[in-house]
Amino acid sequence: MNPFTRQARDSVSALGEENLIRAIRGWLGLASPPAPFGIGDDCAVLPRPRSQQLLTVDPVVFGRHFDARVTPREVGEKLLKRNLSDLAAMGGRPTAAVIALMLDARVSRRWLEQFYRGLAACARRYRVPVVGGDIVQADGVLAASLTLLGETVSGRAVTRTGARRGDWIFVTGQLGGSLGSGHHHRFTPRLPEGAWLAARRDVHAMMDLSDGLAKDLPALTPAGTEAEIAPAALPRRRGCDLRAAVSDGEDYELVFAVSGRTDPGKFKQAWRRAFPRTRLSCLGRFVRAGTLSPQSVRLEAYQGYEHLVR
Amino acid sequence: MNPFTRQARDSVSALGEENLIRAIRGWLGLASPPAPFGIGDDCAVLPRPRSQQLLTVDPVVFGRHFDARVTPREVGEKLLKRNLSDLAAMGGRPTAAVIALMLDARVSRRWLEQFYRGLAACARRYRVPVVGGDIVQADGVLAASLTLLGETVSGRAVTRTGARRGDWIFVTGQLGGSLGSGHHHRFTPRLPEGAWLAARRDVHAMMDLSDGLAKDLPALTPAGTEAEIAPAALPRRRGCDLRAAVSDGEDYELVFAVSGRTDPGKFKQAWRRAFPRTRLSCLGRFVRAGTLSPQSVRLEAYQGYEHLVR
Numbered sequence: 183m184n185p186f187t188r189q190a191r192d193s194v195s196a197l198g199e200e201n202l203i204r205a206i207r208g209w210l211g212l213a214s215p216p217a218p219f220g221i222g223d224d225c226a227v228l229p230r231p232r233s234q235q236l237l238t239v240d241p242v243v244f245g246r247h248f249d250a251r252v253t254p255r256e257v258g259e260k261l262l263k264r265n266l267s268d269l270a271a272m273g274g275r276p277t278a279a280v281i282a283l284m285l286d287a288r289v290s291r292r293w294l295e296q297f298y299r300g301l302a303a304c305a306r307r308y309r310v311p312v313v314g315g316d317i318v319q320a321d322g323v324l325a326a327s328l329t330l331l332g333e334t335v336s337g338r339a340v341t342r343t344g345a346r347r348g349d350w351i352f353v354t355g356q357l358g359g360s361l362g363s364g365h366h367h368r369f370t371p372r373l374p375e376g377a378w379l380a381a382r383r384d385v386h387a388m389m390d391l392s393d394g395l396a397k398d399l400p401a402l403t404p405a406g407t408e409a410e411i412a413p414a415a416l417p418r419r420r421g422c423d424l425r426a427a428v429s430d431g432e433d434y435e436l437v438f439a440v441s442g443r444t445d446p447g448k449f450k451q452a453w454r455r456a457f458p459r460t461r462l463s464c465l466g467r468f469v470r471a472g473t474l475s476p477q478s479v480r481l482e483a484y485q486g487y488e489h490l491v492r
Numbered sequence: 493m494n495p496f497t498r499q500a501r502d503s504v505s506a507l508g509e510e511n512l513i514r515a516i517r518g519w520l521g522l523a524s525p526p527a528p529f530g531i532g533d534d535c536a537v538l539p540r541p542r543s544q545q546l547l548t549v550d551p552v553v554f555g556r557h558f559d560a561r562v563t564p565r566e567v568g569e570k571l572l573k574r575n576l577s578d579l580a581a582m583g584g585r586p587t588a589a590v591i592a593l594m595l596d597a598r599v600s601r602r603w604l605e606q607f608y609r610g611l612a613a614c615a616r617r618y619r620v621p622v623v624g625g626d627i628v629q630a631d632g633v634l635a636a637s638l639t640l641l642g643e644t645v646s647g648r649a650v651t652r653t654g655a656r657r658g659d660w661i662f663v664t665g666q667l668g669g670s671l672g673s674g675h676h677h678r679f680t681p682r683l684p685e686g687a688w689l690a691a692r693r694d695v696h697a698m699m700d701l702s703d704g705l706a707k708d709l710p711a712l713t714p715a716g717t718e719a720e721i722a723p724a725a726l727p728r729r730r731g732c733d734l735r736a737a738v739s740d741g742e743d744y745e746l747v748f749a750v751s752g753r754t755d756p757g758k759f760k761q762a763w764r765r766a767f768p769r770t771r772l773s774c775l776g777r778f779v780r781a782g783t784l785s786p787q788s789v790r791l792e793a794y795q796g797y798e799h800l801v802r
Contacts, residue, residue: 236538238624239626325628325630
């Protein structure tokens with residue numbers, strides 16, 4: 183749906199700010215708790231959490247993360263799910279979200295309503311109260327930035343650092359072709375999987391894949407090592423070649439390191455009992471730098487998604 | 493300073509994403525703790541807070557909240573202080589900030605560096621760790637959205653609701669002329685004042701003034717009452733008439749309701765001992781609707797700042 187309208191009466195500016203905020207609270211419905219626990223005061227008030235906290239922020243921008251071919255409901259869902267995927271990658275669960283909206287006065291009310299209804303449906307599904315936000319007019323722009331607060335489930339946050347030489351490299355789901363297949367807005371953030379992994383002490387490090395394995399995996403790779411990856415082990419999405427599987431962005435899958443002392447076959451058995459419907463692949467392991475076998479995928483040969491391009 | 497450059501080599505796109513993130517961490521310096529407590533992982537990890545939490549978000553957008561006449565350092569400071577003012581209005585103190593940046597590839601590196609250095613200086617002054625963020629390219633845009641997490645100081649969050657008929661209406665500082673005087677970026681968020689007020693049980697409700705008293709005060713006004721305000725009691729900034737004092741935006745002062753049983757003279761005495769340099773004015777009180785004296789300021793006659801204008 184085209185977010186912009188030529189009809190002044192269909193635009194958000196026709197509503198005025200106060201009516202717009204009232205409308206948004208209506209569109210969010212049960213996803214928006216009453217003030218001061220939600221929208222309507224200078225800050226949202228949140229209960230004291232039970233454990234350490236997690237904080238992340240991710241935006242969606244018209245012309246970059248979505249366009250008129252994507253439905254506004256999908257845009258709202260995607261905005262929340264991108265952030266949930268970051269939370270999953272630490273082993274966390276969500277506690278609250280705030281959203282900053284920047285929009286041109288010509289944005290249509292109908293687009294915005296569907297965007298918020300999509301966000302609200304997703305927020306209810308994942309039990310994330312949307313507790314606040316801000317709207318600002320910005321000419322020619324339609325962008326939303328969501329900040330997600332969460333807490334660790336098992337009392338442990340799994341970071342990107344902590345992998346060691348000899349650790350196994352695992353990845354969930356399938357890789358590549360996210361944009362063409364619609365996976366980039368239909369994906370399911372791996373929240374239960376991330377929480378399960380965080381509870382296992384042999385999971386040393388974890389992250390989510392947003393820019394492609396080739397660009398993201400180096401952040402997980404311990405100093406002095408390289409990732410030995412068997413090409414056949416890469417779970418490629420249908421129609422994807424090796425390049426697509428490692429360099430396309432927006433996979434929103436978890437990649438993580440498991441102790442080299444763990445039996446990968448037994449690990450996969452335990453996984454299948456917990457998540458019979460989520461595919462898990464062992465890609466290989468971290469080996470001493472300079473000792474990659476000739477068969478290994480050479481990640482440095484593939485460029486991931488580059489954000490700032492003139 | 494003009495944020496945009498015609499020289500490709502001076503632009504952020506010449507840096508590339510990874511170098512840009514590294515540069516930002518350098519510019520933030522001590523304001524940015526190491527990962528996973530700061531930038532560099534999927535989420536920032538924060539310690540369990542001591543009390544209930546506060547969450548707020550506020551953006552700055554080029555062409556709306558600032559332009560080329562404002563220095564980038566001032567923009568960075570203003571972005572953080574706008575959010576600190578919201579926190580002050582609840583009686584809170586800051587614990588962490590994340591920032592989402594949307595920028596055109598032609599934004600100059602020098603502008604961005606000064607922006608982050610201004611933000612960092614302000615973050616150190618107010619002891620707010622900047623723990624994460626996101627950067628996204630967006631054509632023709634320069635906008636930053638900051639989410640601020642905080643906690644209550646006295647175990648109590650002062651909301652906008654809670655004022656009663658007969659309560660006194662107080663305001664800090666001076667009103668009006670914020671844009672012309674430079675107050676809109678030179679203001680000091682009223683954090684110690686807000687915390688002091690939250691610790692007093694006779695302070696029933698509080699908010700910060702961002703859109704002008706005429707537009708903001710109704711949110712504090714109890715149902716069935718009106719604000720009886722003596723025109724001479726309004727602390728007008730030099731050169732401001734009554735209209736400017738009640739309808740200009742960006743005052744970033746606290747307006748709050750104090751129990752009608754409190755002696756306003758004694759209240760001001762206690763205030764002067766605590767904050768000898770912060771002006772405090774008693775504007776009047778909330779009276780039964782329909783009983784305003786003929787001398788009272790009629791707020792509904794003045795329009796505050798309207799955000800969405802086509």
